[in-house]
Amino acid sequence: MHIEPGIVTGAKLALSYATAAGATVYSAKLIWENLRDRGALSLVARASIATVAVFIFFELLPHMAVGVSEVHFIMGSTLLLILGAAPAAIGLALGLLVQGLLMSPIDLPQYAMNLTTLLVPLFGLHVVTKHVIAKGTAYVDLTYKQALAMSATYQGGIVTWVAFWAFYGNGFGAENMASVLSFGAAYMTVLLIEPLVDLAVLAAAKGKRQLDGSGLVTPRLYAA
Numbered sequence: 001m002h003i004e005p006g007i008v009t010g011a012k013l014a015l016s017y018a019t020a021a022g023a024t025v026y027s028a029k030l031i032w033e034n035l036r037d038r039g040a041l042s043l044v045a046r047a048s049i050a051t052v053a054v055f056i057f058f059e060l061l062p063h064m065a066v067g068v069s070e071v072h073f074i075m076g077s078t079l080l081l082i083l084g085a086a087p088a089a090i091g092l093a094l095g096l097l098v099q100g101l102l103m104s105p106i107d108l109p110q111y112a113m114n115l116t117t118l119l120v121p122l123f124g125l126h127v128v129t130k131h132v133i134a135k136g137t138a139y140v141d142l143t144y145k146q147a148l149a150m151s152a153t154y155q156g157g158i159v160t161w162v163a164f165w166a167f168y169g170n171g172f173g174a175e176n177m178a179s180v181l182s183f184g185a186a187y188m189t190v191l192l193i194e195p196l197v198d199l200a201v202l203a204a205a206k207g208k209r210q211l212d213g214s215g216l217v218t219p220r221l222y223a224a
Contacts, residue, residue, distance in 0.1 A: 003110045003117070013109070015168070018024045020112035024118040027093070030086035030126075042215035043090075046083040049216070050091020051098070053079065058099045067183035068166040068176070073190060074158070076122050077150040078198050081139045082205065084218035085126040090126045092118045111167050121157025123146065128153045139221045140206040147195040147202075149223035155191055 008016065034043045053075070061107050062073045079088035096114055100107045107114065133142065163180045170176040205211065205221060212222040 001105050002072075002104075003113045003165050004065075004068055005110060007068060008110070008113060008165055010220060013112070016110075016112035016116060016165075019116040019120070023116050023123070026123055027086070027089045027119065030089060032085040034084065036218075039214060045089035045216055046087035046218075047094070050083050050087045052091075052092040054091045054095025055098055057177055058095065059103060064186075066186040067179035067181070068170075069162045069183050071183070071186045071190065073194065074118065075194065075197060076118070076154040076155075076158075077125060077147070077187050077194065078201055080122065080125055080129070080218075081142075081150075081198060082201060082217055082221060084220070085122065087218075088122055089119055092122065111218075117161040117165070119159055120161060121154045124157050125150060125154045138223055139218070140202050142199070142202060144195060144199060147198040148191070151191055151194040151198065155187060155194070159187050162187075218223060 031043065057073055057075055061073045063070055065071075074092075076088065076092070079091060083091070093115055096118060097111065100111060129150065133139070133148055162183060166176060166180050166183075202221075203215070209222065211217050213219075
């Protein structure tokens with residue numbers, strides 16, 4: 001989902017700063033709620049796990065450039081299900097930043113765009129979980145249909161934001177349209193894998209009940 005350099009430039013970058021600022025404010029709200037409910041130690045532990053995981057997802061898992069961006073296995077729904085929304089948001093933000101600083105400095109001018117692209121769909125997913133997952137259902141008891149709906153929400157949000165930045169920066173010419181469509185088509189193939197990953201990770205967590213109450217996972221993982 002890394003926006004390619006040169007797609008949005010100059011004064012147009014100001015919009016990315018504004019959207020990233022909005023995402024940061026909402027992240028701060030989630031972080032405050034986590035600190036109030038679980039304490040700083042739990043939040044730091046889960047955010048650290050998320051940061052390392054995101055860096056691994058970006059650098060070690062298969063990824064390829066397609067059209068206007070790159071196709072990655074980000075596992076946003078997995079992070080939310082296991083660690084919670086606030087740690088996932090911190091992990092995505094820091095993992096993206098570390099990856100840019102250490103591995104791909106050319107992506108840093110696009111950091112605000114990429115941050116928005118990662119976080120806003122996560123927040124949408126956080127809201128959707130309240131409607132897709134019935135009260136009284138722990139995450140470890142999710143069905144494939146529910147995992148698919150969550151993955152589709154997150155991946156669809158990413159594709160939508162990438163398309164927005166591409167059209168905002170380069171307009172609606174035939175070549176740009178083709179690049180956006182090719183990216184979108186390639187990215188939706190992630191839906192073939194991510195729900196299965198979610199269910200596999202949740203199944204593993206179900207067998208590790210000792211994590212319940214440890215502060216290393218979101219409380220909703222085991223209890224609604």
